[in-house]
Amino acid sequence: MIRYLIVTAILLGGAAPIAGNAQSAQADTPTLVQPDKAKTKGRFVKAVLAKVGIIPKPPVKVSFNRAWIDAQPEAKGDEQWSCLSEALYFEARGETVKGQFAVAEVIMNRVKSSRFPETLCGVVNQGTASGRKYQCQFTYNCDGYKNVVAERQAFERVSKVARAIIDQAEGTGSLTGGATHYHTTAVRPAWSRTYKQTARIGVHLFYRHNYRTAKND
Secondary structure (H helix, E strand, O other): OHHHHHHHHHHHHOOOOOOOOHHHHHOOOOOOOOHHHHHHHHHHHHHHHOOOOOOOOOOOOOOHHHHHHHOOOOOOOOOOOHHHHHHHHHHEHHHHHHHHHHHHHHHHHHHHOOOOOOOOHHHHOHHHHHHHOOOOOOOHHOOOOOOOOOOOOHEEEEEEHHHHHHHHOOOOOOOOOOEEEEEEOOOHHHHHOOEEEEEOOOOOOEEEEEOOOOOOO
């Protein structure tokens, strides 16, 4: 109720009128609003409405640098966000911010593809059910070592990357040319000879299948 009254007051142009106020006698007097002031007021109203959840918040525009990441609020989310954050930590925490976004994009591209599981956790954990060493999609999940987050600051940063990707922040989703695979420049897996390379960012090379379907496979 309080939120409604606040928003209503803003939309009406200020605080609600007080009974008996001498200014009420001037209610019929037209007030001219300068164009610049009108624009400023409009932006203010939209910001307030977005903050209280009445209209969607404007999309965040991403800058692929450490300063932008550090300026973002603490990231939070559900299980899917946690799975993506963990994958980015173990797969790309030593990469540049742009490289981290690129790896996150690959995981999201897999979710969108009919060739892979339909959820972030499903994609990240694909192949782990067999229990066989090095037989999963992301080797940190099946290399025989316990997954321990030892660098808290690095995790906080990649978790912000995960949040931005999930929220489809402006500027994300177009770094890798639809890639669904990647590897570091230190190795050359057999599949890299048959897939199409789409990008090179940091120490990672990115690939997709040589053909694509209507479902962006």
